[in-house]
Amino acid sequence: MRNKKWTVFSTVMASTLLLAGCGSNSGNGGDGQAAATTSASPSASASGQASPSAQTDPVTLSAWIMPNSPKPDADFLKVMDPYLKEHPNVTLKVTVLDWGSAWTKITTAATSGEGPDILQLGTTWVPAIASMGGIDKITDKMGDVGGEASYLPASWNTTKIEGKEDIYGVPWFVDARAIYYNKEAFKAANVDPAEAFKTWDSFKSALEKVNGVTLDGKKVAALGVPGKNDWNVVHNIFPWIWAAGGDVLSADHKSVTFNDDKGVDGVMYYTGLANEGLVDKSSLEKNSSQIESDFGDGKSAVIITGPWLAKNFATPSKAGGMDDKAAAKQFAISPLPAGPSGQSTFIGGSDLTVFKGSKNKDAAWEVIKYLSTVEAQQAYADISGQLPANKNLIESPDLDANMKAFAEATKYGKSYPSIPQWGPTETALQKHFANIWDIVAGVKGKYDRDSIQKEMNDAASEVNSIIKQ
Amino acid sequence: MQPDNVTKRKANSYTSLQKSFRTNRFAYMLIVPTLLFMLLVHFLPMAQGIVMSMLKLNQFTLAQYLRAPFIGFDNYKSLLFDESNPIRQGMGFAVRNTVIYTIVVTFLVLAWGLLVAMLMNRPFPGRGIARTAMLLPWVVPSYVVGVLWGFMWQRDGIINYILVDLLHLMGEKPFWLIGHNTIWAIIIPTIWRGWPFLMVVFLAALQTIPEDIYEAARIDGAHKLRQFVHITLPLLKPVIAVQLLFQFINNVYSYNIVSTMFGNGAGYPGEWGDLLMTALTRQSFGYWAFGSGSAASFLLMVVMLVFVGIWYRTFRSELNSQ
Numbered sequence: 001m002r003n004k005k006w007t008v009f010s011t012v013m014a015s016t017l018l019l020a021g022c023g024s025n026s027g028n029g030g031d032g033q034a035a036a037t038t039s040a041s042p043s044a045s046a047s048g049q050a051s052p053s054a055q056t057d058p059v060t061l062s063a064w065i066m067p068n069s070p071k072p073d074a075d076f077l078k079v080m081d082p083y084l085k086e087h088p089n090v091t092l093k094v095t096v097l098d099w100g101s102a103w104t105k106i107t108t109a110a111t112s113g114e115g116p117d118i119l120q121l122g123t124t125w126v127p128a129i130a131s132m133g134g135i136d137k138i139t140d141k142m143g144d145v146g147g148e149a150s151y152l153p154a155s156w157n158t159t160k161i162e163g164k165e166d167i168y169g170v171p172w173f174v175d176a177r178a179i180y181y182n183k184e185a186f187k188a189a190n191v192d193p194a195e196a197f198k199t200w201d202s203f204k205s206a207l208e209k210v211n212g213v214t215l216d217g218k219k220v221a222a223l224g225v226p227g228k229n230d231w232n233v234v235h236n237i238f239p240w241i242w243a244a245g246g247d248v249l250s251a252d253h254k255s256v257t258f259n260d261d262k263g264v265d266g267v268m269y270y271t272g273l274a275n276e277g278l279v280d281k282s283s284l285e286k287n288s289s290q291i292e293s294d295f296g297d298g299k300s301a302v303i304i305t306g307p308w309l310a311k312n313f314a315t316p317s318k319a320g321g322m323d324d325k326a327a328a329k330q331f332a333i334s335p336l337p338a339g340p341s342g343q344s345t346f347i348g349g350s351d352l353t354v355f356k357g358s359k360n361k362d363a364a365w366e367v368i369k370y371l372s373t374v375e376a377q378q379a380y381a382d383i384s385g386q387l388p389a390n391k392n393l394i395e396s397p398d399l400d401a402n403m404k405a406f407a408e409a410t411k412y413g414k415s416y417p418s419i420p421q422w423g424p425t426e427t428a429l430q431k432h433f434a435n436i437w438d439i440v441a442g443v444k445g446k447y448d449r450d451s452i453q454k455e456m457n458d459a460a461s462e463v464n465s466i467i468k469q
Numbered sequence: 470m471q472p473d474n475v476t477k478r479k480a481n482s483y484t485s486l487q488k489s490f491r492t493n494r495f496a497y498m499l500i501v502p503t504l505l506f507m508l509l510v511h512f513l514p515m516a517q518g519i520v521m522s523m524l525k526l527n528q529f530t531l532a533q534y535l536r537a538p539f540i541g542f543d544n545y546k547s548l549l550f551d552e553s554n555p556i557r558q559g560m561g562f563a564v565r566n567t568v569i570y571t572i573v574v575t576f577l578v579l580a581w582g583l584l585v586a587m588l589m590n591r592p593f594p595g596r597g598i599a600r601t602a603m604l605l606p607w608v609v610p611s612y613v614v615g616v617l618w619g620f621m622w623q624r625d626g627i628i629n630y631i632l633v634d635l636l637h638l639m640g641e642k643p644f645w646l647i648g649h650n651t652i653w654a655i656i657i658p659t660i661w662r663g664w665p666f667l668m669v670v671f672l673a674a675l676q677t678i679p680e681d682i683y684e685a686a687r688i689d690g691a692h693k694l695r696q697f698v699h700i701t702l703p704l705l706k707p708v709i710a711v712q713l714l715f716q717f718i719n720n721v722y723s724y725n726i727v728s729t730m731f732g733n734g735a736g737y738p739g740e741w742g743d744l745l746m747t748a749l750t751r752q753s754f755g756y757w758a759f760g761s762g763s764a765a766s767f768l769l770m771v772v773m774l775v776f777v778g779i780w781y782r783t784f785r786s787e788l789n790s791q
Contacts, residue, residue, distance in 0.1 A: 104754065107531060110532060111534045112534075131528070132529070227647060228739065281624070282623065282625045285622075285623055285624055285644060290623075424555070424758075427752075427755030427756055431558075431559065434737040434739060435739075437647070438647055438739060441647050443647055466555075469527070
């Protein structure tokens with residue numbers, strides 16, 4: 001029995017510890033339990049249409065979200081507050097899943113039919129859960145939330161299964177990657193940031209100049225890059241493959257192309273920065289959060305990460321932020337430099353979906369509709385530090401300078417192919433890209449184009465067998 | 470033997486069972502809830518796992534769950550003979566690492582636990598506090614161990630600081646969390662967390678050995694080592710046997726430390742850090758190959774049963790003498 005107790009205890013500990021998940025947001029993660037109590041509103045479920053009484057009957061909705069903001073459940077409810085005040089009959093129960101265990105919980109819910117009403121899905125999960133039959137088609141309702149014109153093409157692609165017309169999700173917020181650089185380090189090296197991030201060549205020569213400058217008496221490494229012990233391995237590499245003119249799959253999504261010459265060019269350029277000493281190799285053992293914290297401490301002059309870090313730098317350390325870090329007041333943001341085939345960045349984020357097993361689908365849709373309004377989009381972006389999905393907001397001139405840089409980056413954003421097999425594909429890529437980082441770190445054979453090409457070919461053959469399933 | 474005798478014996482055993490049931494009715498009633506509970510949380514999921522191992526269960530059929538297409542032993546066949554089976558990718562490294570990991574951890578945890586238990590078994594001032602303090606690593610949940618040691622193993626972390634900057638044992642700071650050193654980065658924290666429990670168990674066992682035996686040995690002129698080999702070890706053998714089994718099973722099924730140390734399960738622990746369980750979990754959940762994954766788990770269970778059988782044969786006499 002002692003072991004049983006331990007299992008329970010460590011599980012509880014785990015749910016409080018493992019919230020790092022997909023982003024850098026740590027904080028209070030809710031209970032991590034599947035709260036699947038949905039009290040059915042008989043009139044709404046019976047008619048299927050929003051009958052007048054469905055507007056007033058008491059209804060309890062349950063929403064599953066991920067740790068998107070410092071206090072995920074409270075922040076979400078805060079954004080929902082105006083809606084809930086206007087609809088006193090609606091009670092909203094929020095359950096926060098951590099990214100690590102969310103997939104298992106969601107697939108379990110999808111297979112058992114017992115789950116939430118409103119479900120947040122990572123953009124790459126939508127086609128998989130949709131093809132599993134876990135979420136509803138909402139194609140005919142998209143007029144309510146603005147339709148295609150209201151969203152970035154890269155986000156819009158994630159709402160459906162590649163090659164099909166049906167829509168399964170509404171983009172909620174956008175994750176993109178851009179460069180954070182330390183202005184003081186660039187000043188010390190006498191490098192003009194306006195020129196530095198234009199092309200691959202100018203980026204590299206800027207890094208060479210910045211490498212080793214001293215800030216507050218400490219030597220600064222040019223670039224901070226998390227290696228393989230990280231959840232962003234694949235997202236970190238693909239922008240370079242895209243900028244080199246490569247792509248994940250062929251246009252018909254039937255074969256793998258990321259291991260062609262252009263793809264390898266991209267990987268060689270990016271890993272070459274580390275190989276040529278522009279990256280402190282110690283950083284290759286670290287994960288994204290640790291790299292962000294190192295950048296905050298002024299250990300590196302440039303890192304590439306998502307919009308949440310700007311929010312983190314503005315949040316008091318008492319509230320879990322990093323406003324006390326040296327770089328919090330010295331950083332600026334720029335889109336990634338252009339490669340041979342132009343600029344590019346990774347676009348991800350999350351979509352909102354209606355769970356198939358929900359008994360309150362109309363009420364659930366009303367909530368999603370509200371979350372897609374300009375006001376709620378703005379409020380959630382403010383509170384979470386994520387980019388809003390609404391295109392008008394992304395393009396709005398009122399955005400603060402940091403978010404503007406991200407908005408600029410999203411113009412060149414690409415998302416992964418929206419195929420149901422993306423999950424396994426990413427797992428396979430993660431493993432082989434991890435091996436590439438081992439090669440770069442010098443612990444797995446010689447670093448040259450041949451060894452990288454070989455690892456990419458291994459990845460390609462594994463991914464090929466996955467997409468042909 | 471006459472058929473008559475057989476039936477008679479059967480009848481006898483039946484009546485004796487009945488009798489035993491009648492006399493011990495209360496005891497049986499007390500066991501019933503446990504049995505039901507075991508059935509519910511242990512045997513049913515196990516049976517479900519075996520059923521799943523015979524289904525074509527991937528992401529496209531997951532919604533049908535147990536009603537997914539039945540394919541007999543195809544999962545097993547593909548697991549054993551098809552090199553492109555998703556579960557098999559990188560499994561060779563995981564098996565090799567698990568063998569090294571299990572042997573090294575099991576042996577060192579037992580040896581170190583016993584050694585410290587013997588030191589703790591003699592009276593000295595502050596013994597109670599020392600014992601409690603030594604239990605600390607065991608109180609730390611393995612998830613936390615993974616996270617903490619993950620920080621300490623970093624190239625610019627405290628371990629390299631001690632090894633290189635303070636003690637000058639190595640010329641250059643090595644990587645611990647990538648490359649072939651990874652195996653030590655997972656073995657050492659496991660031992661660190663594992664030995665205190667063994668110490669407690671051995672300490673309890675040592676205290677049951679009557680002091681007079683040692684006294685008699687001393688009078689006969691046996692020195693410490695002889696006392697250990699001829700008294701302590703033989704008398705502890707049943708305890709060692711049980712702990713050996715527990716450690717073996719625990720280490721083969723080890724998961725938490727590796728999972729938390731390398732990107733909270735998102736990362737790939739590498740060719741020298743991957744264990745059977747982390748590989749199996751990643752390959753079955755990451756590749757959504759649930760049928761093949763269940764088949765692999767079942768095969769692993771069979772292999773483990775064989776080991777338990779060998780263990781039982783080896784230690785049968787010690788266990789029965791208890």
